[in-house]
Amino acid sequence: MxxxxxxxxxxxxxxxxxxxxxxxxxxxxxxxxxxxxxxxxxxxxxxxxxxxxxxxxxxxxxxxxxxxxxxxxxxxxxxxxxxxxxxxxxxxxxxxxxxxxxxxxxxxxxxxxxxxxxxxxxxxxxxxxxxxxxxxxxxxxxxxxxxxxxxxxxxxxxxxxxxxxxxxxxxxxxxxxxxxxxxxxxxxxxxxxxxxxxxxxxxxxxxxxxxxxxxxxxxxxxxxxxxxxxxxxxxxxxxxxxxxxxxxxxxxxxxxxxxxxxxxxxxxxxxxxxxxxxxxxxxxxxxxxxxxxxxxxxxxxxxxxxxxxxxxxxxxxxxxxxxxxxxGDAPPTTPPPTTPPPAGGCTAMYTIVNQWQGGFQGEVRVTAGATAVTGWTTRWAFADGQGVTQSWNTALTSSGSSVTARNVAWNGRLAAGASTSFGFLGSATGGNTRPTVSCAAS
Missing domain, CATH: 3.20.20.80 (Glycosidases)
Known part of the structure; x- marks a missing residue:
């Protein structure tokens, strides 16, 4: 009781x-x-x-x-x-x-x-x-x-x-x-x-x-x-x-x-x-x-x-x-510098949030440029044979080393300068080089 x-x-x-x-x-x-x-x-x-x-x-x-x-x-x-x-x-x-x-x-x-x-x-x-x-x-x-x-x-x-x-x-x-x-x-x-x-x-x-x-x-x-x-x-x-x-x-x-x-x-x-x-x-x-x-x-x-x-x-x-x-071997807490977003476009910043033997957790932050966007698509290619095993807050597909991640219904619209993020779990049996991520807005 x-x-x-x-x-x-x-x-x-x-x-x-x-x-x-x-x-x-x-x-x-x-x-x-x-x-x-x-x-x-x-x-x-x-x-x-x-x-x-x-x-x-x-x-x-x-x-x-x-x-x-x-x-x-x-x-x-x-x-x-x-x-x-x-x-x-x-x-x-x-x-x-x-x-x-x-x-x-x-x-x-x-x-x-x-x-x-x-x-x-x-x-x-x-x-x-x-x-x-x-x-x-x-x-x-x-x-x-x-x-x-x-x-x-x-x-x-x-x-x-x-x-x-x-x-x-x-x-x-x-x-x-x-x-x-x-x-x-x-x-x-x-x-x-x-x-x-x-x-x-x-x-x-x-x-x-x-x-x-x-x-x-x-x-x-x-x-x-x-x-x-x-x-x-x-x-x-x-x-x-x-x-x-x-x-x-x-x-x-x-x-x-x-x-x-x-x-x-x-x-x-x-x-x-x-x-x-x-x-x-x-x-x-x-x-x-x-x-x-x-x-x-x-x-x-x-x-x-x-x-x-x-x-x-x-x-x-x-x-x-x-x-x-x-x-040890903690991922850097300060992300690398990014170039200013073009007008009407977006940028994406890739961060390794956590990593362990055989795997890691990643996050990508998408930021709108000088004007609002109604949707976005990010792309990158892994260099060390990594793969995505699970993702959230994104519609993600991959083919070989190439990964494409698009917005979902609730996070596609961003005001000028506003940001959203999505995450994923990945496998990494060798290195875990941070890839360069492109972002295209719609």
Missing amino acids: KTRLSAAGAALLACLLAVLAFGQPAHAAAGFSVADGRLYDANGTEFVMRGVNHAHTWYPQRTSSFADVKALGANTVRVVLASGDRWPRNSNADVANVIALCKANRLICVLEVHDTTGYGEQSGAISLGRAVDYWLSIADVLAGEEEYVIVNIGNEPYGNQNYASWATDTANAVNRLRAAGLTHTIMVDAPNWGQDWSFTMRDNAAAVFAADPARNTVFSIHMYGVFDTAAEITDYLGRFRAAGLPIVVGEFGYNHSDGDPDEDTVLAYSQANGIGWLGWSWSGNGGGVEYLDMATGFNPAALTSWGQRVFNGVNGIRQTAREASVF
């Missing part, structure tokens, strides 16, 4: 004072770090998660999923692991392979132990302390991966009962990991099946953050039926932002058995405020929540309506994801 408690004003004031009392460290060179409520990669570049959850522990053979979500634009994947208490243990070798797959596909890897789900209410669920035992058992695999891996101690570590010890248990778990030498950014989930309707995480977050000797903890809220209005979403996330505490939406959906989440506000508010999010989930859901699959049967060419929303919708992954700078 969905339950809410009123805001605890005194606790929030204590939260704010605690953050002010404890300074935050400079960016750590070894891996991710937190400062002023934001997450930074090892280069000191702010990183905002845009990705999905993948149920690896139940589908360990679906290793192509890492490349598939990357090809759709994600920069992060949250990977379900098991400690061996409720589900078969993911071995050291298996976790090492998961990390290698993330790195090969230029994805930041958030690893989580799922056996803690609903502790105190769910039969068989394990404590955060037991989850720490698992992390320590794979410490050799985690060592040296601080630039690429974030450790999410335990999924939804308490249900709707017996959650009063969340703050103490979470702080103790963080400190055990630090004492054992783990320097990664640590992510901690809220109680109440991740939804924190009791505001236990919200009102104790500052104390938990201050208890981490590395000041390198990120808080994760799961947004399902409890967060069915814009006001609830913006208030919850806004309080963390105001307190200078790092928050991500570690899971959310567009529908759920406990209510109808306001996913549009989750996406819009997160984008406006630099908050990371990870949608649930790529594929393989069961138990009555199959509607939360983003891809039917793990097939990236068969996105569901939920998958289309997450990847291709407004404020979705394609529009907002930026690859972590630690992977």
Whole structure:
């Protein structure tokens, strides 16, 4: 049953004072770090998660999923692991392979132990302390991966009962990991099946953050039926932002058995405020929540309506994801100069938004010249055998290396000097030279 408690004003004031009392460290060179409520990669570049959850522990053979979500634009994947208490243990070798797959596909890897789900209410669920035992058992695999891996101690570590010890248990778990030498950014989930309707995480977050000797903890809220209005979403996330505490939406959906989440506000508010999010989930859901699959049967060419929303919708992954700078070889952020458009014509600017092993994401911006246009056609030729595998906001055709992309019904009319853009995914097995694009207006 969905339950809410009123805001605890005194606790929030204590939260704010605690953050002010404890300074935050400079960016750590070894891996991710937190400062002023934001997450930074090892280069000191702010990183905002845009990705999905993948149920690896139940589908360990679906290793192509890492490349598939990357090809759709994600920069992060949250990977379900098991400690061996409720589900078969993911071995050291298996976790090492998961990390290698993330790195090969230029994805930041958030690893989580799922056996803690609903502790105190769910039969068989394990404590955060037991989850720490698992992390320590794979410490050799985690060592040296601080630039690429974030450790999410335990999924939804308490249900709707017996959650009063969340703050103490979470702080103790963080400190055990630090004492054992783990320097990664640590992510901690809220109680109440991740939804924190009791505001236990919200009102104790500052104390938990201050208890981490590395000041390198990120808080994760799961947004399902409890967060069915814009006001609830913006208030919850806004309080963390105001307190200078790092928050991500570690899971959310567009529908759920406990209510109808306001996913549009989750996406819009997160984008406006630099908050990371990870949608649930790529594929393989069961138990009555199959509607939360983003891809039917793990097939990236068969996105569901939920998958289309997450990847291709407004404020979705394609529009907002930026690859972590630690992977290097980032495409230039400043486009090459272009010649002024002729009167009545148009120009086109080609940008490589993202690239990874075997593929890339491109964007072409079309700008009208000195007079308005009612339609446009762009053309280019790839030099290195690249190909277009998927496109949006354009009618695109290709023949060999030659590509023609025309406007669609809603973006052909441009006022003088106005711009529009379209995007695509491409394959690139060799080089990825930026082609010269021509533009013809009508």
